[in-house]
Amino acid sequence: MSITQSLSTPLSSSSSTFLAPSTFNPRSQVTLPVKSLGVCKCIAAPQEADTAYKTKVSRNGNIAKLQAGYLFPEIARRRNAHLLKYPDAKVISLGIGDTTEPIPDAITSAMSKRSHALSTVEGYSGYGAEQGERPLRSAIASTFYRDLGIEDDDIFVSDGAKCDISRLQIVFGSKIKMAVQDPSYPAYVDSSVIMGQTGYYQKDVEKFANIEYMRCNPENGFFPDLSSISRPDIIFFCSPNNPTGAAATREQLTQLVKFAKDNGSIIIFDSAYAMYISGDNPRSIFEIPGAKEVALEVSSFSKYAGFTGVRLGWTVIPKQLLFSDGFPVAKDFNRIVCTCFNGASNISQAGGLACLSPDGLKAMQDVIGFYKENTNIIVETFDSLGFKVYGGKDAPYVWVHFPGRNSWDVFAEILEKTHVVTTPGSGFGPGGEGFVRVSAFGHRENVLEACRRFKELYK
Amino acid sequence: MSITQSLSTPLSSSSSTFLAPSTFNPRSQVTLPVKSLGVCKCIAAPQEADTAYKTKVSRNGNIAKLQAGYLFPEIARRRNAHLLKYPDAKVISLGIGDTTEPIPDAITSAMSKRSHALSTVEGYSGYGAEQGERPLRSAIASTFYRDLGIEDDDIFVSDGAKCDISRLQIVFGSKIKMAVQDPSYPAYVDSSVIMGQTGYYQKDVEKFANIEYMRCNPENGFFPDLSSISRPDIIFFCSPNNPTGAAATREQLTQLVKFAKDNGSIIIFDSAYAMYISGDNPRSIFEIPGAKEVALEVSSFSKYAGFTGVRLGWTVIPKQLLFSDGFPVAKDFNRIVCTCFNGASNISQAGGLACLSPDGLKAMQDVIGFYKENTNIIVETFDSLGFKVYGGKDAPYVWVHFPGRNSWDVFAEILEKTHVVTTPGSGFGPGGEGFVRVSAFGHRENVLEACRRFKELYK
Incomplete structure (x- = not known):
């Protein structure tokens, strides 16, 4: 260059x-x-x-x-x-x-090939499904959620987890109360402020009003004391955590799911670093029994395949996740994806599919x-x-x-x-x-x- | 295939x-x-x-x-x-x-090349600027806005006009009143409803409350009777229009800019079809004197280069466009782009740059x-x-x-x-x-x- x-x-x-x-x-x-x-x-x-x-x-x-x-x-x-x-x-x-x-050649070759194909009558494609191309949704489901009861159409392909976090905030709107690990990835809090879910910033405590900051520190093993948290509607939970690097254990996540179920809360589980887990800690919230009724999951190819510039991620919303009136969260997310987004780039999606091939993995x-x-x-x-x-x-x-x-x-x-x-x-x-x-x-x-x-x- | x-x-x-x-x-x-x-x-x-x-x-x-x-x-x-x-x-x-x-080969070759480059140490790039790569911003400014006083950093590269329309709605928030051509591209009204700017749908008139529907029909030459419109904060205006195909004349757009200035309104001008204009009608709202103080413009490569699946567009927000307190609209849009978006795919941006080369044009x-x-x-x-x-x-x-x-x-x-x-x-x-x-x-x-x-x- x-x-x-x-x-x-x-x-x-x-x-x-x-x-x-x-x-x-x-x-x-x-x-x-x-x-x-x-x-x-x-x-x-x-x-x-x-x-x-x-x-x-x-x-x-x-x-x-x-x-x-x-x-x-x-x-x-x-x-x-x-x-x-x-x-x-x-x-x-x-x-x-x-x-x-x-990015490994097995992956960029697929993107290059898809680019060239767009110059051919047979290979050209225009608008794709807003939810992502079916083979990629299927490959994500079978690669990351095998045996977890997640179906292809529970997967929404995106241009990255950060973008989906904002789309999720649009789904939930201004009247919800959120909880967030403290410390955590700043897009959770900032997008909440932007959507009008919070009060003003309180300089003395360095917090926005109407957000539950769930302190995670060495003393509590980077897992919050849930008994001290007043009921949130939405719980952002990132594991392995950015920035602390802590991955929650199965026992901790079981506690979290129970807390959500007891409170009728929804967990937005950010698993963007799951492939970095060395041991047996869960790589998806859906490894926890009952999680599908209280959680959705956002994830990304960014840190797995070097796709920070290519832009590709996904969100999983199980059909079992329902608002208080019984309306499925996935249907409102689908409406937002159809109205505020037009799908990830078809070339990036070709790269994502290659990532999930045996060579790509x-x-x-x-x-x-x-x-x-x-x-x-x-x-x-x-x-x-x-x-x-x-x-x-x-x-x-x-x-x-x-x-x-x-x-x-x-x-x-x-x-x-x-x-x-x-x-x-x-x-x-x-x-x-x-x-x-x-x-x-x-x-x-x-x-x-x-x-x-x-x-x-x-x- | x-x-x-x-x-x-x-x-x-x-x-x-x-x-x-x-x-x-x-x-x-x-x-x-x-x-x-x-x-x-x-x-x-x-x-x-x-x-x-x-x-x-x-x-x-x-x-x-x-x-x-x-x-x-x-x-x-x-x-x-x-x-x-x-x-x-x-x-x-x-x-x-x-x-x-x-898509013409001159364009897909550039995307293919960029894909392959991502497999090299020299050609790899991670997160790009959320606002887009500088050479592309510069090429957009000089190709579409030459002599109109639009600068490179007034251009925000996006993954498409539809996506930027929602990001703009986030910028303006729930308390504004919008006006829209009737008929028009449905994303304007739907994103307004989602952001809470409207009342309920009124079945008798087939309109949402608190939106000004500006009727455009053969009788008025597809340009609204502005004297009948009560003051809006935001005016969505698409020319050439989707779906009517009507391109506003210079005189009509001059009227529109005057209306906005008299009312202190902001025009969101959608020029996604501007390259289809045959005659002398303006291809950008910024051809109208004074427009930079009352208008921003969204546009797209989708219908120019067949990029509906590749995903690439842009928004122009002049520095002169100010909220009532004097704060620049571009700075809040920049904050939303940085917080809710992470830039368009680098491969798509390489395609966009090729579109604006002599061969690509x-x-x-x-x-x-x-x-x-x-x-x-x-x-x-x-x-x-x-x-x-x-x-x-x-x-x-x-x-x-x-x-x-x-x-x-x-x-x-x-x-x-x-x-x-x-x-x-x-x-x-x-x-x-x-x-x-x-x-x-x-x-x-x-x-x-x-x-x-x-x-x-x-x-």
């Missing part, structure tokens, strides 16, 4: 290594204003000249409740600011959980195995430095404890002194304060180099 | 021709219940056994307001029912506006030219049969008047007697009653055959 060729300084051909602000990185193109005082101007007060013409359309008050730019663009912005300050620094990104390894396991080796290197590094380290075993995220310290301060210290981008734990909720998430997505030489620098900083 | 080879009866290799229900068509996989009495059961009352476990989560009342399945899946369902009734019929679909011609013009020839054939057919025919000149849709008749009855009559699928005008709003939309997307031999059958039916 001419992008890397244009660099004047030698570097390893790495998409997670950057030399200068002009180096190609799509995320660096995000033009968000400075958040130097902890308040992003893009969400703050009006800033245009009073003389400019203004419409009479009021700004959506729910969006105005958001406190800052979405976490990852904000981190990209800080990385870019760092690159401006240190133009010669070899910055390594272990921040945003973005895959770095090439082997290739995905190899990619995941590579990232898991990275994880081990990072865990061992922080372990050797005397830090308490969590996660890593069942997820590509390492959750490092810096007791008593502010996450953003640690993030800034690591960036300033090692030129390594991590993610501050508090970006995932107040329960993440004092932690930093280190992502295991990266080329091996970058992970090794980052760990060498960590050892130098914290020796 | 084995799909067509598996057919036992000879037919032209056409993706818009079907012999039997088992014939491949992605849309036919939509499993919506029967709408035999005009009310789709999928939206109607609860139907599960009372003994089934129900959660205590209330169904979203806004979704419950919707009256039937989304229009096009409903048409697919009716076509499939017809195929069950007449398994040997050679059904031709001129219903849903789905492209049928292969020529190839798109050829495809559009082909469909415009189809349009002429359909217009001439209905014209020769004595029907009043509208549209066609600037759009791939022909709007045929059947005065005094019910659209669904005409749709059913045409399907029953000619095995041709059209779209009933009333599916686009009460203003479409008495009309049928005939899509010009189809292989030539199918369009000719459909017209032959029309001539037989209505001779």
Whole structure:
């Protein structure tokens, strides 16, 4: 690619290594204003000249409740600011959980073939089913949910889990109360705020009103004390968890399903990292008896096959999942998918189908195995430095404890002194304060180099 | 493809021709219940056994307001029912506006190349900018908005106009009042209902409360009488219009922009068919002076390059477009794009960039030219049969008047007697009653055959 060729300084051909602000990185193109005082101007007060013409359309008050730019663009912005300050620094990104390894050829060949076929009369296809192509829905059901009673038409193919999370919020609407693991993937809370399910942000506790934050920390084995939670309508639960890396056990998930059933709640189970599980912990909520009556599941090819840019995921909604009036949740989700979405790209779907072929499954396991080796290197590094380290075993995220310290301060210290981008734990909720998430997505030489620098900083 | 080879009866290799229900068509996989009495059961009352476990989560009342399945899946369902009734019929679909011609090789080669590159260290890319890749944003700005003062970062690349319409509804929220051309593309009204902007459906007038339906008919030259419209916050305006095929003139759009400015309204201008315009009518709302302060524009590669399945579109939001408090609309849209979306597929974006190369532009013009020839054939057919025919000149849709008749009855009559699928005008709003939309997307031999059958039916 001419992008890397244009660099004047030698570097390893790495998409997670950057030399200068002009180096190609799509995320660096995000033009968000400075958040130097902890308040992003893009969400703050009006800033245009009073003389400019203004419409009479009021700004959506729910969006105005958001406190800052979405976490990852904000981190990209800080990385870019760092690159401006240190133009010669070899910055390594272990921040945003973005895959770095090439997609195995067995998978890209299928996408290439489908692309070419679109130029032929026989191979051309226009609008596909909004719910996804039947062979892919069938392959997802049989690969990930075999013997779990999930049928092909319970599967809705999407352009990624993040997108489906917002579509699910549209389904549930503004009048529901949600619970979320704290810390957790920020899209759950942000999409809830946007849909009007919450009150205002309460600065003293760093929480939005009308959300149940279910604290997950080392003391409770990263599983919330459900007895302290008042009844939610919707429970977002991610296992293996982003950012803590903790995978819930069968006993814990059985407790969760019982809690949902006792309360008449619906669990949105995010299994986007399930293939990273090493042991016997459940890879799907539907391994738990009775879950189909209280849970749906979102998942993704992003972290399995390096599809973060290709965009492909899915959501499972069992027919047994019913609203209080007996109406199936799947039917309303189907209506939203048909009205607000038009299906994932047919080329991406061809890639997804190839992922689930015997060669594709082997290739995905190899990619995941590579990232898991990275994880081990990072865990061992922080372990050797005397830090308490969590996660890593069942997820590509390492959750490092810096007791008593502010996450953003640690993030800034690591960036300033090692030129390594991590993610501050508090970006995932107040329960993440004092932690930093280190992502295991990266080329091996970058992970090794980052760990060498960590050892130098914290020796 | 084995799909067509598996057919036992000879037919032209056409993706818009079907012999039997088992014939491949992605849309036919939509499993919506029967709408035999005009009310789709999928939206109607609860139907599960009372003994089934129900959660205590209330169904979203806004979704419950919707009256039937989304229009096009409903048409697919009716076509499939017809195929069950007449398994040997050679059904031709001129219903849903789905492209049928292969994508020119200059474009698919670029997508194929990008797919293969994803298997290389140099060519791999993960998460892209949520707003789209910079070269594509730049190419869209310079191809479609040259000299109109639109900058690269005013362009947000999407997975299609329909998806962006819903994201825009999320931006504006539940408290706005919208106006819409009547008839118009059903996603505008349906997404408004879903977001809670409307009251209930009023059966007597076939309208949702709290939406301004701006009647467009032959009497007013398909441009609404703006003096009769009470102030809306948002005005959806599609030109060339789907379904009427009417392209607004410069004078009409100047009126529209003045109306918006006088009322402080925001126009959402849908230009998805702009490249079909034959004459001098504006191809973008931004050709009208002052429009950047009151309008944004959504558009798509779907009908230009046959990307209905590839999924790629864009939205333009000028920096000058401000909410009443002076906050830029583009910044809130950016926040929604970052939180609820993760960018269009990188492979699709490579295709989009190729579309805007000199070869790609020529190839798109050829495809559009082909469909415009189809349009002429359909217009001439209905014209020769004595029907009043509208549209066609600037759009791939022909709007045929059947005065005094019910659209669904005409749709059913045409399907029953000619095995041709059209779209009933009333599916686009009460203003479409008495009309049928005939899509010009189809292989030539199918369009000719459909017209032959029309001539037989209505001779």
